[in-house]
Amino acid sequence: MYDYCVIGGGIVGVATAHRLLDRHPGASLVLVEKAAEPGTHQTGHNSGVIHSGIYYEPGSLKARLCVAGAEWTKKFAAAHDIPFRECGKLLVATDAAEHARMLALYERSVTNGVEVELLDAAELRRREPRITGVGALFVAATGIIDYGKVTRALAQRVRDAGGQIVLGAEVTGISETDTEVIVSGPAGQWRARNLVVCAGLQADRMARIAGLEVDFRIVPFRGEYYQLPSHRKDLVSTLIYPIPDPELPFLGVHLSPTIDGELTVGPNAVLGLAREGYRKGSVNLRDAREILGFPGFHKVARANVRTGLEEMRNSLFKRGYLAECRRYCPELTVSDLLPREAGIRAQAVLRDGTLVHDFLIERTPRSVHVLNAPSPAATSALPIADHIVANLDD
Ligand SMILES: Cc1cc2nc3c(=O)[nH]c(=O)nc-3n(C[C@H](O)[C@H](O)[C@H](O)COP(=O)(O)OP(=O)(O)OC[C@H]3O[C@@H](n4cnc5c(N)ncnc54)[C@H](O)[C@@H]3O)c2cc1C
Numbered sequence: 001m002y003d004y005c006v007i008g009g010g011i012v013g014v015a016t017a018h019r020l021l022d023r024h025p026g027a028s029l030v031l032v033e034k035a036a037e038p039g040t041h042q043t044g045h046n047s048g049v050i051h052s053g054i055y056y057e058p059g060s061l062k063a064r065l066c067v068a069g070a071e072w073t074k075k076f077a078a079a080h081d082i083p084f085r086e087c088g089k090l091l092v093a094t095d096a097a098e099h100a101r102m103l104a105l106y107e108r109s110v111t112n113g114v115e116v117e118l119l120d121a122a123e124l125r126r127r128e129p130r131i132t133g134v135g136a137l138f139v140a141a142t143g144i145i146d147y148g149k150v151t152r153a154l155a156q157r158v159r160d161a162g163g164q165i166v167l168g169a170e171v172t173g174i175s176e177t178d179t180e181v182i183v184s185g186p187a188g189q190w191r192a193r194n195l196v197v198c199a200g201l202q203a204d205r206m207a208r209i210a211g212l213e214v215d216f217r218i219v220p221f222r223g224e225y226y227q228l229p230s231h232r233k234d235l236v237s238t239l240i241y242p243i244p245d246p247e248l249p250f251l252g253v254h255l256s257p258t259i260d261g262e263l264t265v266g267p268n269a270v271l272g273l274a275r276e277g278y279r280k281g282s283v284n285l286r287d288a289r290e291i292l293g294f295p296g297f298h299k300v301a302r303a304n305v306r307t308g309l310e311e312m313r314n315s316l317f318k319r320g321y322l323a324e325c326r327r328y329c330p331e332l333t334v335s336d337l338l339p340r341e342a343g344i345r346a347q348a349v350l351r352d353g354t355l356v357h358d359f360l361i362e363r364t365p366r367s368v369h370v371l372n373a374p375s376p377a378a379t380s381a382l383p384i385a386d387h388i389v390a391n392l393d394d
Pocket of ligand 1: 007008009010011012013032033034035038039040041042043044045046047048049050051169170171172198199200201202206222223267342343344345346373374375376377378379380
């Protein structure tokens with residue numbers, strides 16, 4: 001019997017395995033992942049931004065763990081020779097309404113303890129001459145990194161500490177007794193004293209398999225990207241974000257330099273019908289049936305009809321997508337938008353249609369389930385892991 005079993009080899013699962021072995025040297029641990037490599041799903045399909053923590057509801061898990069996670073991610077990367085760059089980020093207001101929201105965001109970032117500069121239009125133009133707006137916030141601490149590399153380095157730390165990582169093994173059964181948890185699937189069975197489930201896009205299914213009564217579903221929101229051609233790579237030197245809509249958990253289409261030297265545009269947020277289908281128009285019948293049969297999905301769709309239709313139109317027609325970016329970067333043209341693989345966000349939606357904004361973590365006597373770990377969970381993975389370890393040790 002193992003001391004710990006972790007399901008899911010995304011950044012949250014692998015960071016948790018790492019912190020468990022760090023805090024309990026000599027403990028036995030197995031991590032079970034259905035894909036052939038760690039970091040295959042959300043962890044390997046994101047914007048690669050080390051978020052600073054400005055956006056989140058003060059006092060929320062996101063606000064606390066993101067600020068700590070940004071520092072910790074940079075320290076971990078420096079210690080393991082993983083390239084990262086503190087390029088900073090500009091949040092650009094393009095009209096008076098956005099300017100008012102920008103000032104509210106400034107107050108929130110001060111409350112969250114993140115250093116932010118307020119810029120007027122002239123200063124914005126001086127710093128990023130090809131970006132236009134009526135004002136901006138500059139966050140110096142925001143950075144870029146490859147979270148796939150971070151996850152692989154964490155996985156190596158787990159193996160070095162004696163942990164076992166089993167790949168290509170889908171978990172289909174979880175049963176918990178007073179003394180142990182039994183995890184099983186076609187590839188084998190694992191018995192452990194404690195279990196942590198970090199299943200991302202499958203979090204609700206894993207919780208139901210384990211017998212938890214969950215009142216939400218994971219709804220997949222596709223995040224589609226484009227990539228700019230090489231002659232555009234120096235268009236901006238910082239990350240350029242719009243001012244987000246506070247009602248939505250997504251940050252809006254942004255211009256992001258990547259640590260590999262590309263410049264990406266995206267992601268949008270389109271309701272999807274396949275949790276792990278990355279191609280446009282992917283439909284998985286089981287996923288589609290579950291999503292369409294869930295009342296929360298219809299309530300979200302109804303409450304956001306306009307935004308939803310706009311996102312869908314912009315997903316189908318490049319010109320609509322382009323219009324989003326041209327609000328702050330007017331020189332971009334349709335021919336600048338080259339294809340790039342999409343990502344899929346796991347977003348928990350309650351039965352009444354509420355989108356769960358914060359991280360959601362629940363426990364049973366012997367297990368911890370990470371039920372909602374959307375952005376900035378990659379940035380926050382190490383403190384989320386410590387939070388889980390503390391929860392289990394409690
Ligand atoms: C488009 C997009 C952009 C984003 N941008 C950012 C960003 O810039 N910065 C940031 O901090 N965050 C960002 N995020 C969010 C971040 O990527 C996620 O919050 C984070 O990767 C979640 O990690 P995870 O380990 O919970 O999930 P995942 O990486 O999805 O891992 C879950 C793992 O569980 C495995 N699994 C599921 N079911 C089973 C099963 N039955 N048996 C075995 N294994 C199973 C899966 O195969 C998967 O590997 C973004 C996300 C998306 C989609």
